Amino acid sequence: MLSVEDLGVEFGGVVALAGVSFTVRPGTITSLIGPNGAGKTTAFNAITGYLRPGRGRVTYDGAPLGGRRPFEIARRGVVRTFQKTSVFPTLSVRDNVLIGLHLRGTAGVLAVLRGGRRIGDEERRLADEAARIVAFVGLAHRVDEIASGLPYGEQRLVELAVALAARPRMLLLDEPAAGMTGAEKERLTALIRRIRGEDVTVFLVEHDMRVVMGISDTVIVLNGGRVIAEGAPAAIQAHPEVIRAYLGSSGAPA
Amino acid sequence: MRRLGLGALALLLLTAPVWLASPYHLHVLIMAGIFAILALSLNLLLGYTGQLSLGHAAFFGIGAYTSALLALKAGWSFWPALGAAAALSGAAGWGIGRLALKLRGAYFVLVTISFAGVISLVSVNWMELTNGPLGLPGVPPPDLGPWALRTKGAYYYLVLAAAALAYGVCHRLVHSRIGRAFLALRENEPLAESVGVDVTHYLVLAAVVSAALAGVAGSLYAHYTRFVSPEVFLFSYTVTMVIMVVAGGKGTLAGPVVGALLFTVLPEALREAVSWQWQMLAYGVLLLALLFFLPRGIVPAVARAMRPARTVGVRSRSAPGARGEPE
Amino acid sequence: MDQLLQHLVNGLVLGGTYALLGIGLTLIFGLMNVVNFAHGEFYTLGAYAAFAALALAGLPFFAAIGAAIVVGMAGGAVVERVLLRPLAGESIDTTMLVMIGLWIAMQNAELLGWGGVAQSIPHPFPTAPWTLGPLGIAPLRVFVFATALALIGASHLLIQKTRLGTAMRATFQDRDTAALMGVRIGRIHAVTFAFGSALAAAAGALLGPIFLVYPSMGDLASLKAFCVVILGGLGNIVGATLGGLILGVAEELGAGYVSSGYRDAVGFVIIILVLLLRPSGLFARAERIG
Numbered sequence: 001m002l003s004v005e006d007l008g009v010e011f012g013g014v015v016a017l018a019g020v021s022f023t024v025r026p027g028t029i030t031s032l033i034g035p036n037g038a039g040k041t042t043a044f045n046a047i048t049g050y051l052r053p054g055r056g057r058v059t060y061d062g063a064p065l066g067g068r069r070p071f072e073i074a075r076r077g078v079v080r081t082f083q084k085t086s087v088f089p090t091l092s093v094r095d096n097v098l099i100g101l102h103l104r105g106t107a108g109v110l111a112v113l114r115g116g117r118r119i120g121d122e123e124r125r126l127a128d129e130a131a132r133i134v135a136f137v138g139l140a141h142r143v144d145e146i147a148s149g150l151p152y153g154e155q156r157l158v159e160l161a162v163a164l165a166a167r168p169r170m171l172l173l174d175e176p177a178a179g180m181t182g183a184e185k186e187r188l189t190a191l192i193r194r195i196r197g198e199d200v201t202v203f204l205v206e207h208d209m210r211v212v213m214g215i216s217d218t219v220i221v222l223n224g225g226r227v228i229a230e231g232a233p234a235a236i237q238a239h240p241e242v243i244r245a246y247l248g249s250s251g252a253p254a
Numbered sequence: 255m256r257r258l259g260l261g262a263l264a265l266l267l268l269t270a271p272v273w274l275a276s277p278y279h280l281h282v283l284i285m286a287g288i289f290a291i292l293a294l295s296l297n298l299l300l301g302y303t304g305q306l307s308l309g310h311a312a313f314f315g316i317g318a319y320t321s322a323l324l325a326l327k328a329g330w331s332f333w334p335a336l337g338a339a340a341a342l343s344g345a346a347g348w349g350i351g352r353l354a355l356k357l358r359g360a361y362f363v364l365v366t367i368s369f370a371g372v373i374s375l376v377s378v379n380w381m382e383l384t385n386g387p388l389g390l391p392g393v394p395p396p397d398l399g400p401w402a403l404r405t406k407g408a409y410y411y412l413v414l415a416a417a418a419l420a421y422g423v424c425h426r427l428v429h430s431r432i433g434r435a436f437l438a439l440r441e442n443e444p445l446a447e448s449v450g451v452d453v454t455h456y457l458v459l460a461a462v463v464s465a466a467l468a469g470v471a472g473s474l475y476a477h478y479t480r481f482v483s484p485e486v487f488l489f490s491y492t493v494t495m496v497i498m499v500v501a502g503g504k505g506t507l508a509g510p511v512v513g514a515l516l517f518t519v520l521p522e523a524l525r526e527a528v529s530w531q532w533q534m535l536a537y538g539v540l541l542l543a544l545l546f547f548l549p550r551g552i553v554p555a556v557a558r559a560m561r562p563a564r565t566v567g568v569r570s571r572s573a574p575g576a577r578g579e580p581e
Numbered sequence: 582m583d584q585l586l587q588h589l590v591n592g593l594v595l596g597g598t599y600a601l602l603g604i605g606l607t608l609i610f611g612l613m614n615v616v617n618f619a620h621g622e623f624y625t626l627g628a629y630a631a632f633a634a635l636a637l638a639g640l641p642f643f644a645a646i647g648a649a650i651v652v653g654m655a656g657g658a659v660v661e662r663v664l665l666r667p668l669a670g671e672s673i674d675t676t677m678l679v680m681i682g683l684w685i686a687m688q689n690a691e692l693l694g695w696g697g698v699a700q701s702i703p704h705p706f707p708t709a710p711w712t713l714g715p716l717g718i719a720p721l722r723v724f725v726f727a728t729a730l731a732l733i734g735a736s737h738l739l740i741q742k743t744r745l746g747t748a749m750r751a752t753f754q755d756r757d758t759a760a761l762m763g764v765r766i767g768r769i770h771a772v773t774f775a776f777g778s779a780l781a782a783a784a785g786a787l788l789g790p791i792f793l794v795y796p797s798m799g800d801l802a803s804l805k806a807f808c809v810v811i812l813g814g815l816g817n818i819v820g821a822t823l824g825g826l827i828l829g830v831a832e833e834l835g836a837g838y839v840s841s842g843y844r845d846a847v848g849f850v851i852i853i854l855v856l857l858l859r860p861s862g863l864f865a866r867a868e869r870i871g
Contacts, residue, residue, distance in 0.1 A: 074450035088441035099438045103450035105431040112430040166449040306674055359673050360616040364807050365856050368849035379842040531692045538686030545679050
């Protein structure tokens with residue numbers, strides 16, 4: 001369970017997060033929504049160690065995440081994707097995923113230099129796992145192709161595969177549906193459900209309301225650096241403050 | 255087919271002292287071997303982790319001076335001196351590696367150049383230690399048990415073994431989880447961190463191994479030429495190394511070796527015909543031409559040309575380490 | 582005390598030309614994101630151009646300085662068009678290597694053309710130093726300092742007061758927005774590189790008569806230019822001016838009080854210390870030219 005308490009982030013006078021608190025329960029698909037500039041990606045960055053918050057506590061399964069480097073947070077099972085498509089551009093899809101499997105390997109310098117059966121076995125095991133993950137996201141036919149040469153939607157799948165390879169217990173997805181076609185979004189939501197089925201908690205930032213309302217167990221709404229609502233999708237859709245936040249105070253309520 | 259080619263190459267290299275026409279040719283191969291080690295070491299930083307370190311001559315020089323001074327002034331025999339050279343250069347590499355964490359791109363380049371510049375000036379000015387511009391003559395040759403390796407032939411095998419070892423180390427590192435981490439650093443550092451790659455650890459590791467190998471090359475050089483002077487810190491050595499790596503193909507293993515051979519043999523072959531200044535001018539123009547027309551280097555271009563045409567998709571220039579991937 | 586003042590004066594003279602080098606490079610590096618390792622070669626080019634104008638063509642001294650500036654500008658324009666423009670989208674590493682290639686090619690071309698023997702540039706100033714109390718300063722150095730100041734002033738004016746300068750500053754701050762506002766980025770790049778190279782050439786022509794002219798004189802000039810850029814902050818012309826003066830004085834004091842052999846180390850050490858401790862430079866305000 002991810003627990004965020006009174007998280008505050010300031011950028012030179014501009015308050016991005018003004019004391020945000022929420023929890024993400026294990027085994028759920030939870031979405032973080034809000035108008036542009038509400039602070040969603042900032043929250044992600046603060047939780048996963050890419051940003052140092054001014055105040056507040058973030059704990060995962062009781063252990064504090066604050067002040068830790070991103071790779072340490074990944075070791076604890078919290079893995080995130082990025083808003084802007086992030087792959088290892090000149091490497092193949094297979095190699096992208098192999099890097100994602102970094103934490104699943106154990107070979108250190110001495111072991112590598114010595115070589116031997118153990119290393120060979122580990123490499124084979126990782127290669128098999130990579131193939132499985134690439135197939136899971138539906139990119140088996142692209143496995144040898146260079147990541148940056150793939151169409152946009154497939155690059156986002158590569159991103160997802162890399163994140164899954166790190167065997168997260170909680171996956172933070174930053175706008176995974178952005179720029180996708182309708183069909184791609186359908187495939188994505190099916191994938192996210194399957195990921196939850198593998199016992200991974202999914203926490204996503206997303207703008208597409210159909211996607212959000214369609215798959216989320218819980219929706220958290222951020223506006224102006226504050227949580228203004230938290231609950232089931234149906235309740236959120238009817239929440240007056242949420243409607244106001246999206247339409248502006250002059251907009252008529254639905 | 256490849257196995258046959260490699261086997262033939264190995265045979266040629268192993269019997270070189272026999273079929274080469276003169277000791278001068280053997281000398282050229284020895285220098286090529288030393289530069290191959292240097293190019294391979296620079297390639298770890300430049301090609302695999304993507305850090306443009308232009309102070310590599312500093313590691314070479316530190317290795318050369320350490321080995322020479324320990325042998326001359328403290329009476330150490332070659333092998334411990336070699337070890338110390340690798341260790342000291344490696345330590346300098348550790349420092350540079352930690353610097354790279356705070357600086358990137360152009361700033362890192364500047365710091366590496368400055369570092370090399372300072373070390374160079376120290377070697378010129380600290381007369382008591384290094385004898386300044388006069389250099390250190392009379393560095394003893396290495397010994398293997400009771401035999402001193404005085405002949406070119408014997409030294410050739412030493413350098414060949416060292417180069418093969420260096421290649422082996424790089425090969426093992428690159429074709430492993432560690433090599434993939436290096437590539438991840440080059441390709442997309444924040445993404446690498448997000449999946450648990452400890453950037454600090456791998457950057458420093460690359461720098462230490464790279465510097466230590468360069469130090470080994472320095473020691474071999476010192477005991478071969480039997481003379482060390484501040485000239486080992488000349489920027490032209492770094493430039494030559496960079497050209498070897500970039501021309502051969504950075505990010506490949508064969509590239510630096512091919513580059514080293516090419517840019518050791520070529521100048522020697524042209525030495526009679528053409529003056530050194532023309533060669534350096536040609537180097538500059540060649541570097542420019544390569545960057546424009548063969549940016550990946552010679553080895554990848556040749557590999558691409560030899561591959562049958564594919565109909566679908568983009569053939570990956572993949573990282574090694576996955577099952578079934580050709581290197 | 583007198584010695585200290587003398588060192589300060591000498592340092593300022595030297596620093597003025599370092600400032601010229603630094604301003605040129607901070608514009609190129611800051612605006613175009615090009616790590617111009619060939620910057621020192623334009624310095625050398627300027628020195629040799631002045632030499633050729635004076636010793637070979639017999640031009641008057643001031644015309645020779647002007648000729649050097651023109652040659653630097655032209656050379657810069659050509660390099661930008663032929664080498665940099667085609668590589669516009671490439672990574673900073675590629676352009677850096679291209680500049681290294683240019684560095685090697687230019688220096689060895691100079692070596693082949695002029696030979697390795699150092700030349701001296703004749704100048705019309707009397708050699709007897711003017712004395713001002715305990716200080717002595719050669720008239721040549723006064724001229725050099727005055728010219729450097731004039732060129733620095735002209736640079737400031739260009740950047741701050743002209744439309745071209747405004748376009749350059751806009752490109753530095755936000756290239757995409759500047760392009761959307763109608764700034765022709767390609768033209769700005771060409772002008773920036775030519776202008777920066779012209780300043781480097783001027784520095785070479787000015788320092789040439791004081792020191793000697795030889796093909797590898799540009800190596801240290803490049804590094805000192807980078808040192809000035811680092812001191813002053815990327816794209817910061819005022820910072821580069823002050824940084825140049827600081828470096829000049831630091832070098833003179835170092836050579837005088839520590840050891841003349843380590844004179845050139847001052848620039849290296851400054852680079853390392855500043856990058857480690859205050860990477861944005863001593864005078865940097867975030868992301869601004871001028």
